[in-house]
Amino acid sequence: MTPEEYFLIIRVALAILSIALAIFLGSKLREVIARNLSKFGHAFASKFAEIVRYFLIILGVVIAFSILSLDIVVLTGISIVIVIIILISMRDIFSNYAGEIYLRIRRPFDEGDFIKVGRISGRVISINSQDVELVSIRGNRIIIPNQFFLKNPIINRSSTTPTSIELKMIFRESQVERVEGIMMEVLNEVRPELFEDPKIVSINKIDDKTEVNLVLHIINQQKIKWLINKLSGEFYKRGVEIEIE
Template structure:
């Protein structure tokens, strides 16, 4: 075409040739990453058991990663073309914009980033019995923004992932065994040996107990009008709550049947009488 001239000699110089090759490789990598990020995320979601990532959250994460890759590709392109002044201007502007946006969405971003760390670290999965902060229950749902726990009392607690990530987590489901720890207070008039033997019999008869682990039974405290006995043994973690409740009920029934008296709270009241002292009246004058 007339009016258009291409200086092939200039373009074929080694300096420009390497730049063209660098641009081609850079944007080839960008194209591959943008094209296959969604597939990688889908496979990751399928492989990680017990983690539910919402479709919308998956799409959002995919777009954010695409934008990040494209932005990096643009910066690399500017660096390859040796546009240093433009690069500095863009980085300065990007820094200011990032600070402004960061203040505006810092809570959302913190939850999102914490969700990714929870996804990778997996301190718990769906169905685990956990204690996070003051809340104990079963994990119902894990997303990139929040974690839902069904408490043992019934209500559902939705906790931001930024809170979850910075709070100590107790996971009762990681270890397949959990210790039953029950205390029983008996009155001081009760036969101590008979009470200890009754507790031992009830613990040994518990079929859901792990037989390989010994039963611990001892006097743990002596206080006003009561002797406190403690019985401990291990049971499968999934049955811990049921075993604890059933054993507590069996203890009350068996103690009543054998005439072993359980201690009841003793309340002491004190009556204090304050006598008001009256000063004698004095007559002034004659």
């Protein structure tokens, strides 16, 4: 056996060893990471551990190639290009993962909380690796990419904090006293569903109409639709036509 062949066998053995070591370390590290990060959620911990494991395996393969003395400059160049292409093409995905890490560690809100981020507000249904799912006050499902939370201020109103809703009602009725009387009757009907007594902010007579602004306090944001329908129905029963804004 020539010295070149002898060195080649040693390099191949070392290359295999480096890959085996990387796989072994990757598996061990995966267990450690999954165990230590489980407080941030099992799914998140195992996913993060899996990423670290793959990173170590790729590192082992690169080291193996370099041990085999393939032209290292070419190899490095190719690796860098591949990494850059991957990073550019998957930048949104990575950014969303970064967003998830932020949401899991900083915990600005939990599932069930009522939040406002940018101009979007709603109750958090689920926090996922790529996005957060909300349900808006009107019942629409909204999917927000996690990176959005890195760039926008978050207001957490918590799930249990009562929300005040302001309603403007326009009555086709010019007698303020009559409107006020009917309004009180109707508000008494819906009061058991509210967190506290409703407040009439103002009653103004505008031409032949009466405009009433009132504030209702509710806990369950899903109740808004029902409340508006209930109010309209109660006024209708009393022969009063209204518009609610």
